[in-house]
Amino acid sequence: MISMKDISERCGVSIATVSKALNNRSDISAPTRELICNTAREMGYFPNSSARALKTNRTYNLGVLFVDAARSGLKHNYFSQVLDSFKVTTEANGYDITFINVNQEFHPMTYLEHSRYRGIDGAVIACVDFKDPQVADLIESDIPVVTIDCDHPHASSVISDNITGMRQLTDYICDSGHRKIAYIFGDDNDVTKNRMEGFRESLSAHRISLSPEYLLRGKYRDPESAYQHTKELLSAGQPPTCIAYPDDYAMIGGLNAVFDLNLSIPGDVSIAGYDGLNYTTVFRPPLTTLKQDTEAIGQKAALELIAQVESPHRRTYNRIVVKGRLLEGASVKKLF
Amino acid sequence: MISMKDISERCGVSIATVSKALNNRSDISAPTRELICNTAREMGYFPNSSARALKTNRTYNLGVLFVDAARSGLKHNYFSQVLDSFKVTTEANGYDITFINVNQEFHPMTYLEHSRYRGIDGAVIACVDFKDPQVADLIESDIPVVTIDCDHPHASSVISDNITGMRQLTDYICDSGHRKIAYIFGDDNDVTKNRMEGFRESLSAHRISLSPEYLLRGKYRDPESAYQHTKELLSAGQPPTCIAYPDDYAMIGGLNAVFDLNLSIPGDVSIAGYDGLNYTTVFRPPLTTLKQDTEAIGQKAALELIAQVESPHRRTYNRIVVKGRLLEGASVKKLF
DNA sequence: CGTGGCTCCTTAAACGTTTAAGTGATTATA
DNA sequence: TATAATCACTTAAACGTTTAAGGAGCCACG
Numbered sequence: 001m002i003s004m005k006d007i008s009e010r011c012g013v014s015i016a017t018v019s020k021a022l023n024n025r026s027d028i029s030a031p032t033r034e035l036i037c038n039t040a041r042e043m044g045y046f047p048n049s050s051a052r053a054l055k056t057n058r059t060y061n062l063g064v065l066f067v068d069a070a071r072s073g074l075k076h077n078y079f080s081q082v083l084d085s086f087k088v089t090t091e092a093n094g095y096d097i098t099f100i101n102v103n104q105e106f107h108p109m110t111y112l113e114h115s116r117y118r119g120i121d122g123a124v125i126a127c128v129d130f131k132d133p134q135v136a137d138l139i140e141s142d143i144p145v146v147t148i149d150c151d152h153p154h155a156s157s158v159i160s161d162n163i164t165g166m167r168q169l170t171d172y173i174c175d176s177g178h179r180k181i182a183y184i185f186g187d188d189n190d191v192t193k194n195r196m197e198g199f200r201e202s203l204s205a206h207r208i209s210l211s212p213e214y215l216l217r218g219k220y221r222d223p224e225s226a227y228q229h230t231k232e233l234l235s236a237g238q239p240p241t242c243i244a245y246p247d248d249y250a251m252i253g254g255l256n257a258v259f260d261l262n263l264s265i266p267g268d269v270s271i272a273g274y275d276g277l278n279y280t281t282v283f284r285p286p287l288t289t290l291k292q293d294t295e296a297i298g299q300k301a302a303l304e305l306i307a308q309v310e311s312p313h314r315r316t317y318n319r320i321v322v323k324g325r326l327l328e329g330a331s332v333k334k335l336f
Numbered sequence: 337m338i339s340m341k342d343i344s345e346r347c348g349v350s351i352a353t354v355s356k357a358l359n360n361r362s363d364i365s366a367p368t369r370e371l372i373c374n375t376a377r378e379m380g381y382f383p384n385s386s387a388r389a390l391k392t393n394r395t396y397n398l399g400v401l402f403v404d405a406a407r408s409g410l411k412h413n414y415f416s417q418v419l420d421s422f423k424v425t426t427e428a429n430g431y432d433i434t435f436i437n438v439n440q441e442f443h444p445m446t447y448l449e450h451s452r453y454r455g456i457d458g459a460v461i462a463c464v465d466f467k468d469p470q471v472a473d474l475i476e477s478d479i480p481v482v483t484i485d486c487d488h489p490h491a492s493s494v495i496s497d498n499i500t501g502m503r504q505l506t507d508y509i510c511d512s513g514h515r516k517i518a519y520i521f522g523d524d525n526d527v528t529k530n531r532m533e534g535f536r537e538s539l540s541a542h543r544i545s546l547s548p549e550y551l552l553r554g555k556y557r558d559p560e561s562a563y564q565h566t567k568e569l570l571s572a573g574q575p576p577t578c579i580a581y582p583d584d585y586a587m588i589g590g591l592n593a594v595f596d597l598n599l600s601i602p603g604d605v606s607i608a609g610y611d612g613l614n615y616t617t618v619f620r621p622p623l624t625t626l627k628q629d630t631e632a633i634g635q636k637a638a639l640e641l642i643a644q645v646e647s648p649h650r651r652t653y654n655r656i657v658v659k660g661r662l663l664e665g666a667s668v669k670k671l672f
Numbered sequence: 673c674g675t676g677g678c679t680c681c682t683t684a685a686a687c688g689t690t691t692a693a694g695t696g697a698t699t700a701t702a
Numbered sequence: 703t704a705t706a707a708t709c710a711c712t713t714a715a716a717c718g719t720t721t722a723a724g725g726a727g728c729c730a731c732g
Binding site for chain 1: 685688689690691
C-alpha cells in the first residue's frame with residue numbers, strides 16, 4: 001500500500017505538506033498542491049482509513065441496528081428496502097455502514113460497546129425492541145442516533161406516518177361501503193398504537209362504532225396467526241365484510257384462510273394489508289395495501305444522521321414524518 | 337474511551353505488559369495477567385479497532401459485494417437470505433461486515449480501491465456481473481475472496497448446485513407425465529448455463545427431445561418478460577403443458593398471464609419456479625419450486641472466507657457445492 | 673564464582689495519519 | 703531601516719495499539 005510518505009519522498013516535501021495538500025488546507029501554494037495531488041493520483045494513493053480514524057476519531061462508518069425478534073432484520077422485506085435506500089444515500093456521502101451486533105470475539109459486547117469498539121460516527125436503529133436496555137444505552141450515549149418508527153426524547157426519528165396511513169386505508173374501506181370492518185393488529189409497540197389510532201379516527205369520522213369482537217391481537221409478519229384469526233372471524237355469527245391485517249405478509253395467511261373456507265376475494269370478503277411489499281401488485285386479485293415510502297424513510301434517516309454527525313454542537317432532535325400512499329388493488333369490494 | 341494506558345497506570349505496569357496480558361501472550365506471570373484482565377473488565381475496556389488495524393493490518397472486517405444490475409442486492413430476496421446467514425456466521429467468529437461500493441468521498445473508487453481503503457481482510461462476491469473488470473481486479477488481487485454462484489480460477493467459491501437442482505425439478509415435471517415442457521431461462525451467466533445443462537440432462541434421460549420453440553430467453557426477477565413469454569407460449573399452436581421459469585418472482589408474472597388468459601393452474605397449465613422464496617408456499621396453489629439452501633450458502637461462504645483469511649499461506653481454492661431441495665407445491669399437475 | 677538460561681517485565685519503535693507550533697524567507701508598514 | 707505581517711513550508715508530537723529487543727533478577731550448574 002502506498003502512503004503519504006511515498007508521495008512526500010517523490011515530491012521532495014514533508015509528510016505534513018502532503019497531508020495538507022490532499023486535505024485542501026490553506027497554507028499550501030497552488031503549484032505544490034497541484035504536484036502533490038497529481039502524484040497521489042498517479043501513484044494510486046488512497047488514505048488509510050484506520051490511521052485517519054485513529055487520529056481524528058471519525059471513521060466515516062455508520063452503525064446499523066436492524067434486528068427483530070427473529071434476529072432477521074435483513075430478511076424482512078420492509079426493512080431491507082429501507083436499509084437499501086439508507087445505504088445508497090450514505091454511500092453517496094462518503095459513509096460506509098457496519099452492522100451493530102453482539103460480537104463474540106473478545107468477550108460478548110453490548111450494542112454500545114460494539115459501537116465504541118468500531119468507532120462508528122452514528123447509528124440508525126430500527127426493527128428492534130426499543131425497550132431493550134441495551135438499545136436504550138446506545139440511544140442515550142453520546143453517539144448520534146436516528147431511530148426509525150420510534151419516538152425517543154434523546155434521538156432524531158424518522159416516522160412512517162402510521163396514523164394517517166391507517167386512517168387513509170380505513171377511510172378507503174369505509175368509503176367503499178363497508179361497516180363491519182375487522183382489524184387484526186400487530187405487536188405492542190408505537191407502530192401498532194398509531195395505526196390503531198388512525199383506525200379509530202376513521203371509524204368515528206364515518207360514525208361506525210368499534211366492536212371489540214372485530215379487534216384481534218395478531219402479530220407482524222406472521223401468516224399463521226392471521227390464518228387462525230381469519231377463520232375465527234369468518235365463522236362467527238356476524239362475520240366482517242372486510243379484514244385489515246397487520247402487514248402484507250400476514251395478509252397472505254388470511255387470504256389462504258379465506259380460500260380454504262371456499263370463499264372468494266373480494267366476492268365474499270374483502271381484505272387489506274399494510275406495507276406495499278413488491279409482490280402485492282402481482283397477486284390475484286391485486287391486494288389493496290398502504291404502501292410505506294421505504295425509499296424516503298431510508299434516505300431521510302441517512303441525511304438526518306449525517307447532519308447530526310457533522311454538527312456535533314447544538315444538537316436538536318428532529319422528528320421527520322414520511323407519508324405513505326394507498327395502493328389500490330382489487331381486494332376490497334365496492335359495496336354499492 | 338478508556339485505553340491500555342489507563343489500565344497500565346492503574347496496575348502499575350507498562351502498556352506493553354497490558355497488551356500482552358490481554359492478548360494471552362506467554363511471557364506474563366499468572367497473577368499479573370489476572371490483575372490486568374480484571375482491571376480491564378472493571379474499567380470497561382475495549383480495544384480500539386482502528387489502532388489495532390493500523391498496527392496489525394487486520395481489521396476483522398469482511399467486505400460484501402452484493403450488487404446486481406438494478407443496484408439492489410439487498411432488496412433481492414434470495415441474496416438477502418444468503419447475506420443474513422453470512423452475517424450471522426461471521427459475527428459469531430468476531431468479524432463484522434462492510435459493503436464494498438464505489439465511494440464518492442475522496443474521488444470515485446473502484447471496488448478494489450475501496451477494499452484497500454477500508455482494509456478489509458477478505459471479501460465475498462455475489463449477485464454481480466462477474467465480467468465487470470472492476471470485479472475481476474478485486475478477485476485477482478491479494479485480498480482473499482469467496483465467490484457465490486460463480487467459478488473463478490483465483491478464488492474459492494460456493495456454488496448452489498444448479499445442474500442437479502434443475503435436473504431434479506425437471507425430473508419431477510417429467511415424472512408427473514409432462515412431455516411438452518417449456519423453459520424460460522435467465523440471463524447469460526454460469527447459473528443459467530448450469531440450469532440449462534440440468535434441464536437437458538433430465539429431458540434426454542426421459543427421452544424427450546428438446547424443441548427450440550419451448551426455450552425462451554427471459555430475465556431473472558422480471559415478471560414482465562415472463563408474462564409476455566407465457567402468453568406467447570400459450571397462444572402458439574402447440575402450447576406446452578408445463579412452463580419452468582427463471583425464478584419464483586418471474587414465475588408470478590407467468591401466473592398472471594395464465595390467469596389473464598382465463599386458464600387455471602394446474603388445471604390447464606402447470607408452472608414451476610426456482611429459488612424457494614418464502615411466499616411460494618403461501619400462494620394458491622402452492623408453487624412448486626426448487627429451494628436453494630440459502631442458509632448453507634451464506635454460512636459456508638463465511639466459514640471458507642474466514643479460513644482463507646486466517647491461513648494466508650498455501651492458499652488453495654475450494655469449490656463448495658450446496659444442494660437444493662424440491663419444494664413440492666401443487667402447481668404441477670400429475671398427468672396420470 | 674562466573675556463566676548460562678530462565679522468567680517476567682520495560683523500552684522504544686512502528687503503523688499512517690493529523691495538526692499545533694515553529695521557522696525562514698519574502699513582502700508590507702511605519 | 704527596523705519591525706511586523708504573511709506565506710509556505712517543516713518539525714514533532716500524538717492517536718492506541720503491537721512487538722522486537724533489551725534488561726533485571728533469580729536459579730542452577732560446572
